[in-house]
Amino acid sequence: MSVKQRREREKEELRQLILKEATQMFLKEGYEKTSMRKIAKRIEYSVGTIYLYYKNKDELLYAVQGVAFDHFLNYMKPLMDIEHPVERLKKMGEIYLFFSLQNPDYYDLMFVIESPMNAVEEHESWNKGEQLFNVLKTTVQECVTQKYTKQTNVDALSFMIWSAMHGMVTLKNKCRIRVMNLENEEGLLREINGMMIHNFFDSN
Amino acid sequence: MSVKQRREREKEELRQLILKEATQMFLKEGYEKTSMRKIAKRIEYSVGTIYLYYKNKDELLYAVQGVAFDHFLNYMKPLMDIEHPVERLKKMGEIYLFFSLQNPDYYDLMFVIESPMNAVEEHESWNKGEQLFNVLKTTVQECVTQKYTKQTNVDALSFMIWSAMHGMVTLKNKCRIRVMNLENEEGLLREINGMMIHNFFDSN
DNA sequence: CTTTTTACTGAACACTGTTTATTTTTGCAG
């Protein structure tokens, strides 16, 4: 039975190799500009082989999205040490901005890219996105429960924060912020994060 | 000299025809999925002809963006009749949401699509985007001047509002809002608009 | 050593944006 195991391990290794190289290429060149042939050339296999491990390019994207979400979740981990929910919320915003501006391509893969999403309902990377949102929602829930805000609608409050963050990041990354003719774009984003927290939450 | 004029008019007519059909196709099928050959087939000319009127596909996108911005600006026109800046701001948010959710493809063309933007610095559609942002900024400026808010940073406040709106719209349109498992997604967006205005502005 | 199973290949298909040599159409002078 050892042979079968080895074979299985080898298959898994190739699967991982494809994922690793595809991830790197998606991040470096973007999803659209990374062709299956280029990936194949990089891993030194023929195009067809990739299709033995991933149904199509979308399937490969899902896998890469999983990697991206894991990466993001790791950034968020230190947050759990912060006791005060308002403080945690503020730090969460800072991390969100930091990660998104440092890794605009990861961000794109997770939150902007269109292609699949619509079609598929159930997918692993999808659950990871939910997991990420729950980190926010839980913290907001604590803020509400502990009366650090006048607001009561946890969904609305959570989504507002997420939207503002997501909006800032995408307008920045897609260069639409340029219409504002600012000198320090990233500085403004951080300022707004603080501004929002202080307006909606009272940390006493 | 009449002949030259007619020729020029005919050229302009074809230019407009290409723009019109391209706009329709971009909106219906999306930018990526609309090929130059398909546009050519639709207007019953060969592919090459399009390149005599628009340098390339990006150039065509710019033109369509112009159409989209005009469309959006038209939606915003009725706003100017609202005297009270806070009321105007709130209505602006409602219109923004309404337009963006009704015309997700126009929205994509204006605010999400990547391709050109980065390369070109000066472009007509760009100015129209600026014009649109100034409608918001002017209103926020009035709110600040007339002391309807404690905030003083007009840029920050304006951009925060825009970001929140843009974030909500894109998360909705790209289906990322689904992780929230809501029943009435659009209702929540409108609720948040009101929530933001009432938290940052005091209309007395 | 043969058979069967598994893994892999590369050519083919129907597309894409863009360029260019060629052909067609047009306007005008003789």
Added chain:
DNA sequence: CTGCAAAAATAAACAGTGTTCAGTAAAAAG
């Protein structure tokens, strides 16, 4: 009306895309 130059439109070509599938090579089993 004819000849000709200029303008406009075309078809073919180039290099690329995602995806499929008949065929081949390698490995495992008998």
